[in-house]
Amino acid sequence: MAYASSDQGDDAPLAVKILIAGGFGVGKTTMVGAVSEVAPLRTEEYLTHASVGVDDLEGLSGKSTTTVALDFGRITINSGLVLYLFGTPGQERFWFMWNDLVHGAMGAVVLVDTRRLDVSFASIDFFESRGIPFVVGVNCFHGVKDRTKEEIRKALDLDPQVPLVLCDARDRAAARDVLLALIDHLLAARSGTAPQPVA
Ligand SMILES: Nc1nc2c(ncn2[C@@H]2O[C@H](COP(=O)(O)OP(=O)(O)O)[C@@H](O)[C@H]2O)c(=O)[nH]1
Protein backbone atom coordinates (compact mmCIF):
# COMPACT_ATOMS: atom_id res chain seq x y z
CA MET A 1 0.00 0.00 0.00
CA ALA A 2 1.26 3.51 -0.75
CA TYR A 3 1.91 6.01 1.99
CA ALA A 4 3.66 9.28 1.24
CA SER A 5 4.51 8.25 -2.25
CA SER A 6 7.16 10.46 -3.80
CA ASP A 7 6.44 9.48 -7.38
CA GLN A 8 2.96 11.03 -7.39
CA GLY A 9 4.17 14.60 -7.68
CA ASP A 10 4.02 17.31 -5.08
CA ASP A 11 0.28 17.88 -5.45
CA ALA A 12 -0.72 14.32 -4.79
CA PRO A 13 -2.48 13.90 -1.45
CA LEU A 14 -0.67 12.13 1.31
CA ALA A 15 -2.01 8.58 1.45
CA VAL A 16 -2.07 7.14 4.94
CA LYS A 17 -2.84 3.58 5.92
CA ILE A 18 -5.01 3.17 8.99
CA LEU A 19 -6.14 -0.06 10.61
CA ILE A 20 -9.62 -0.49 12.07
CA ALA A 21 -9.24 -3.09 14.79
CA GLY A 22 -11.06 -4.53 17.77
CA GLY A 23 -12.66 -7.81 18.69
CA PHE A 24 -15.26 -9.85 16.90
CA GLY A 25 -18.54 -8.00 16.32
CA VAL A 26 -17.53 -4.57 17.63
CA GLY A 27 -18.47 -2.80 14.38
CA LYS A 28 -15.30 -2.73 12.26
CA THR A 29 -16.97 -3.73 8.99
CA THR A 30 -19.84 -1.36 9.79
CA MET A 31 -17.49 1.58 10.36
CA VAL A 32 -15.45 1.03 7.20
CA GLY A 33 -18.68 0.79 5.22
CA ALA A 34 -20.09 3.94 6.83
CA VAL A 35 -17.16 6.23 6.04
CA SER A 36 -15.80 4.82 2.82
CA GLU A 37 -16.32 6.90 -0.32
CA VAL A 38 -15.58 3.91 -2.48
CA ALA A 39 -17.79 0.86 -2.31
CA PRO A 40 -16.01 -0.96 0.48
CA LEU A 41 -14.31 -4.15 -0.46
CA ARG A 42 -15.75 -6.73 1.85
CA THR A 43 -14.96 -10.29 2.39
CA GLU A 44 -17.91 -11.24 4.54
CA GLU A 45 -19.04 -14.82 4.76
CA TYR A 46 -22.24 -16.03 6.28
CA LEU A 47 -21.60 -17.49 9.67
CA THR A 48 -22.09 -21.19 9.31
CA HIS A 49 -22.52 -24.05 11.66
CA ALA A 50 -18.78 -24.51 11.32
CA SER A 51 -18.22 -21.35 13.31
CA VAL A 52 -20.55 -22.34 16.13
CA GLY A 53 -18.44 -22.74 19.22
CA VAL A 54 -15.53 -21.12 17.39
CA ASP A 55 -16.79 -17.57 17.00
CA ASP A 56 -18.26 -16.21 20.21
CA LEU A 57 -21.67 -14.86 19.28
CA GLU A 58 -22.80 -13.97 22.78
CA GLY A 59 -24.68 -10.66 22.64
CA LEU A 60 -24.61 -10.66 18.85
CA SER A 61 -27.96 -12.17 18.00
CA GLY A 62 -28.26 -10.02 14.85
CA LYS A 63 -24.89 -10.94 13.43
CA SER A 64 -25.10 -13.27 10.47
CA THR A 65 -21.88 -12.53 8.60
CA THR A 66 -18.25 -12.38 9.57
CA THR A 67 -15.16 -10.88 7.97
CA VAL A 68 -12.88 -13.67 6.87
CA ALA A 69 -10.07 -11.58 5.40
CA LEU A 70 -10.40 -7.83 5.64
CA ASP A 71 -12.48 -4.78 4.89
CA PHE A 72 -11.00 -2.03 2.79
CA GLY A 73 -12.21 1.52 2.29
CA ARG A 74 -11.00 5.02 1.49
CA ILE A 75 -11.86 8.46 2.83
CA THR A 76 -10.59 11.83 1.64
CA ILE A 77 -10.06 14.09 4.65
CA ASN A 78 -9.02 17.11 2.59
CA SER A 79 -7.16 17.86 -0.65
CA GLY A 80 -3.91 16.90 1.02
CA LEU A 81 -4.84 13.76 2.92
CA VAL A 82 -6.49 10.48 1.99
CA LEU A 83 -6.92 7.64 4.46
CA TYR A 84 -6.91 4.03 3.36
CA LEU A 85 -8.78 1.97 5.90
CA PHE A 86 -8.10 -1.67 6.57
CA GLY A 87 -10.51 -3.45 8.86
CA THR A 88 -8.79 -6.30 10.60
CA PRO A 89 -10.40 -9.68 11.02
CA GLY A 90 -11.52 -9.99 14.63
CA GLN A 91 -11.47 -13.71 15.22
CA GLU A 92 -8.49 -15.15 16.98
CA ARG A 93 -7.85 -17.69 14.27
CA PHE A 94 -7.00 -14.86 11.84
CA TRP A 95 -4.49 -13.08 14.05
CA PHE A 96 -1.63 -14.42 11.97
CA MET A 97 -2.66 -11.83 9.35
CA TRP A 98 -2.11 -8.88 11.64
CA ASN A 99 1.65 -8.81 11.27
CA ASP A 100 1.19 -8.35 7.52
CA LEU A 101 -1.65 -5.86 7.82
CA VAL A 102 0.35 -3.64 10.14
CA HIS A 103 3.09 -3.00 7.57
CA GLY A 104 3.07 0.66 6.67
CA ALA A 105 0.20 1.52 9.02
CA MET A 106 0.52 4.95 10.59
CA GLY A 107 -2.12 4.45 13.22
CA ALA A 108 -5.20 2.53 14.26
CA VAL A 109 -8.71 2.80 15.59
CA VAL A 110 -9.56 0.15 18.18
CA LEU A 111 -13.31 -0.24 18.40
CA VAL A 112 -14.83 -1.47 21.63
CA ASP A 113 -18.29 -2.57 22.68
CA THR A 114 -18.88 -1.73 26.35
CA ARG A 115 -20.82 -4.97 26.86
CA ARG A 116 -17.81 -6.99 25.78
CA LEU A 117 -14.73 -4.87 26.43
CA ASP A 118 -12.57 -7.96 26.78
CA VAL A 119 -12.79 -8.86 23.10
CA SER A 120 -10.78 -5.74 22.23
CA PHE A 121 -8.00 -6.20 24.83
CA ALA A 122 -5.78 -8.07 22.38
CA SER A 123 -6.01 -5.26 19.81
CA ILE A 124 -4.96 -2.68 22.36
CA ASP A 125 -2.03 -4.85 23.48
CA PHE A 126 -1.01 -5.36 19.88
CA PHE A 127 -0.69 -1.65 19.08
CA GLU A 128 0.77 -0.74 22.47
CA SER A 129 3.47 -3.36 22.15
CA ARG A 130 4.42 -2.15 18.68
CA GLY A 131 4.33 1.53 19.56
CA ILE A 132 1.67 2.27 16.93
CA PRO A 133 -0.50 5.27 17.87
CA PHE A 134 -4.18 4.45 18.21
CA VAL A 135 -7.45 5.89 19.43
CA VAL A 136 -10.27 3.96 21.05
CA GLY A 137 -13.72 4.29 19.48
CA VAL A 138 -16.51 3.25 21.83
CA ASN A 139 -19.26 1.96 19.57
CA CYS A 140 -22.46 2.86 21.42
CA PHE A 141 -24.74 0.10 20.19
CA HIS A 142 -28.34 1.33 20.29
CA GLY A 143 -27.08 4.66 21.63
CA VAL A 144 -26.52 3.08 25.02
CA LYS A 145 -23.92 4.94 27.03
CA ASP A 146 -23.87 2.59 29.97
CA ARG A 147 -20.43 3.53 31.25
CA THR A 148 -18.59 6.81 31.60
CA LYS A 149 -15.48 7.46 29.58
CA GLU A 150 -13.44 7.27 32.76
CA GLU A 151 -14.89 3.87 33.64
CA ILE A 152 -14.10 2.57 30.16
CA ARG A 153 -10.55 3.96 30.30
CA LYS A 154 -9.99 2.26 33.61
CA ALA A 155 -11.43 -1.05 32.46
CA LEU A 156 -9.21 -0.97 29.37
CA ASP A 157 -6.21 0.22 31.40
CA LEU A 158 -5.61 2.91 28.77
CA ASP A 159 -2.65 5.24 28.89
CA PRO A 160 -3.87 8.76 29.62
CA GLN A 161 -2.67 10.13 26.28
CA VAL A 162 -4.73 7.65 24.23
CA PRO A 163 -7.86 9.45 22.99
CA LEU A 164 -11.21 7.79 23.62
CA VAL A 165 -14.18 8.83 21.48
CA LEU A 166 -17.82 7.74 21.75
CA CYS A 167 -19.32 6.91 18.37
CA ASP A 168 -21.96 5.11 16.38
CA ALA A 169 -20.11 2.99 13.83
CA ARG A 170 -23.10 3.16 11.48
CA ASP A 171 -22.98 6.93 11.27
CA ARG A 172 -20.68 8.47 8.67
CA ALA A 173 -20.08 11.72 10.55
CA ALA A 174 -19.46 9.93 13.85
CA ALA A 175 -17.06 7.48 12.25
CA ARG A 176 -15.27 10.36 10.52
CA ASP A 177 -14.89 12.12 13.87
CA VAL A 178 -13.09 9.07 15.25
CA LEU A 179 -10.67 9.21 12.32
CA LEU A 180 -10.14 12.95 12.81
CA ALA A 181 -9.32 12.27 16.47
CA LEU A 182 -6.73 9.76 15.29
CA ILE A 183 -5.18 12.30 12.89
CA ASP A 184 -4.97 14.87 15.70
CA HIS A 185 -3.35 12.22 17.86
CA LEU A 186 -0.84 11.32 15.14
CA LEU A 187 0.06 14.97 14.67
CA ALA A 188 0.40 15.50 18.42
CA ALA A 189 2.58 12.40 18.68
CA ARG A 190 4.92 13.74 16.02
CA SER A 191 6.92 15.99 18.30
CA GLY A 192 9.46 16.71 15.61
CA THR A 193 9.44 13.39 13.82
CA ALA A 194 6.41 11.89 12.13
CA PRO A 195 5.29 8.44 13.32
CA GLN A 196 7.08 6.02 11.04
CA PRO A 197 5.27 3.26 9.29
CA VAL A 198 6.34 -0.17 10.46
CA ALA A 199 9.05 -1.40 8.09
N1 LIG B 1 -27.27 -1.15 16.90
C1 LIG B 1 -26.05 -1.10 16.41
N2 LIG B 1 -25.60 -2.15 15.74
C2 LIG B 1 -24.37 -2.11 15.22
C3 LIG B 1 -23.52 -1.00 15.40
N3 LIG B 1 -22.32 -1.28 14.80
C4 LIG B 1 -22.44 -2.51 14.30
N4 LIG B 1 -23.68 -3.01 14.53
C5 LIG B 1 -24.16 -4.33 14.19
O1 LIG B 1 -23.40 -5.23 14.97
C6 LIG B 1 -23.02 -6.35 14.20
C7 LIG B 1 -21.52 -6.49 14.17
O2 LIG B 1 -20.94 -5.47 13.39
P1 LIG B 1 -19.74 -5.74 12.35
O3 LIG B 1 -19.45 -4.43 11.71
O4 LIG B 1 -20.03 -6.91 11.47
O5 LIG B 1 -18.58 -6.14 13.37
P2 LIG B 1 -17.09 -6.60 13.07
O6 LIG B 1 -17.03 -8.06 13.38
O7 LIG B 1 -16.26 -5.81 14.05
O8 LIG B 1 -16.75 -6.28 11.65
C8 LIG B 1 -23.64 -6.18 12.82
O9 LIG B 1 -24.85 -6.91 12.80
C9 LIG B 1 -23.90 -4.68 12.75
O10 LIG B 1 -25.02 -4.38 11.93
C10 LIG B 1 -24.03 0.12 16.12
O11 LIG B 1 -23.36 1.13 16.31
N5 LIG B 1 -25.30 0.01 16.60
Ligand SMILES: [Mg+2]
Ligand atom coordinates in the same frame (compact mmCIF):
# COMPACT_ATOMS: atom_id res chain seq x y z
MG1 LIG C 1 -16.11 -7.55 10.18
